[in-house]
Amino acid sequence: MKTQITRIGLATAAIVAAVSLAACGGGGGDATPAPQMGTLGVSMTDAPACGFDAVNVTVSKVRVNQSATASETEGGWTDITLSPARKINLLNLTNGALETLGQTALTAGRYTQLRLVLDANTGAGMANTVIPTGSTTEVTLETPSALQSGIKLVPVGGGFDIAAGQRFDVVLDFDACKSVLTKGNGKYALKPVVKVIPTAINGISGFVSPALLPSHVMVTAQQNGVVVSSTVPNATTGEFFLARLAPGNYDVAITADAHAASVISAVPVATTTSTTALSTAAAPLAMQASTVASISGKVTMLPASATEAAYVSAKQSFAAGPTVTIKYQGADLATGAYSLTQLPTAAPQYAAYSATLPLVFAASTTTTPGTGKYLVEAKASGYAVKTTASVDVALTSPVNVDFALVP
Secondary structure, eight states: OEEOOGGGTOOOOOOOOEEOOOOOOOOSSSOOOOOOEEEEEEEEEEEOOSSEEEEEEEEEEEEEESOTTOOTTSSOOEEEEEEEEEEEEGGGSOTTOEEEEEEEEEESEEEOEEEEEEOOOOTTOOSSEEEETTOOOOEEEEOOGGGGGOEEEOBGGGOEEEOTTOEEEEEEEEEHHHHEEEOSTTOEEEOOOEEEEEOOOOEEEEEBOGGGGGGOOEEEEEETTEEEEEEOOOTTTOEEEEESOOSEEEEEEEEOTTBOOEEEEEEEEOSTTOEEESOOSSSOBOOOBOOEEEEEEEEEESSOOSSOOOEEEEEEEETTSOEEEEEEEEOOTTTOEEEEEEEEOSOOEEEEOOSSSSOOOEEOOOEESOTTEEEEEEEOTTSOOEEOSOEETTTSSSEEOOEEEOO
């Protein structure tokens, strides 16, 4: 029941489970006019996960409400119920692929809240699981009990409008890399990071050399050093597609094990239906080999938080160009430990976007803080962001960098 975008060369399939509202009948006297109805369709997609071969969540229900503040027990909810609940491997949903969750009739109007309801890990505890890279064993993914009332989601832009007689489709864009965190002693916890975006297809496409595919290639679209969207190339063709981006300019960073990063600045996405190509199958993007190093340490939050997670990223800035994130990771929920590995020591390859392909890359020796050097940033919701001075991984590795975050 997964829909794969045709631009990556696979057939499209969609199975939509219809869920309809009960109609209210009128009594004697003047008839009450029937409400004007539209239709909402909901699907799910995902960014790649860091360090996992599978991230499974079991979805039982999607709920929608016109009130952004409504609790799960208040009125006004309309449900799309999956019966039976569906176990979905999020890592099958990259490169624009969709898993259709269903549709429902809604009264015309503006809707400002959705909730994604997951099954609890009862019995054998296999409703929500991960398979760490290199393992064949499913490990229970701990989900806080509050998630069974629904992961509260606010649509991008604050809401969406259902028009009478019209259908509107949204995608729940799950970021598995940010959503799955270690919890010490081989345990993992779900800290959901999910965006609600329109289904319209647009974005940034291209190909990387198939020779790079065993090297864990990741492609990200960024703005001001913040990862907006990420994907992994097709495992056979090397094609990638960063789908469903708000119109604007993006910096695209491509990373791979044992290779220097490739960065393309100011890639335009003109409209909600346009696609910008960075390379072709005949001339795919190549990457320069590099030695690699790592940065590790610990993030302490003062005061400690039982609800928030800390994230650490290694960044570089280009002279007269963008700041980009090269690697990022969530800190361990129990210990605060983190480790950013596969950081290239060689100069990144840089190209300004051009509609004329192929793009011409050159080694950038004018990065800040410099070749083999990184700015390391730690942040958590409700705490001030901390950024280090230059960290030189070319001199020694691993480099230890600790953070203490305060409000």
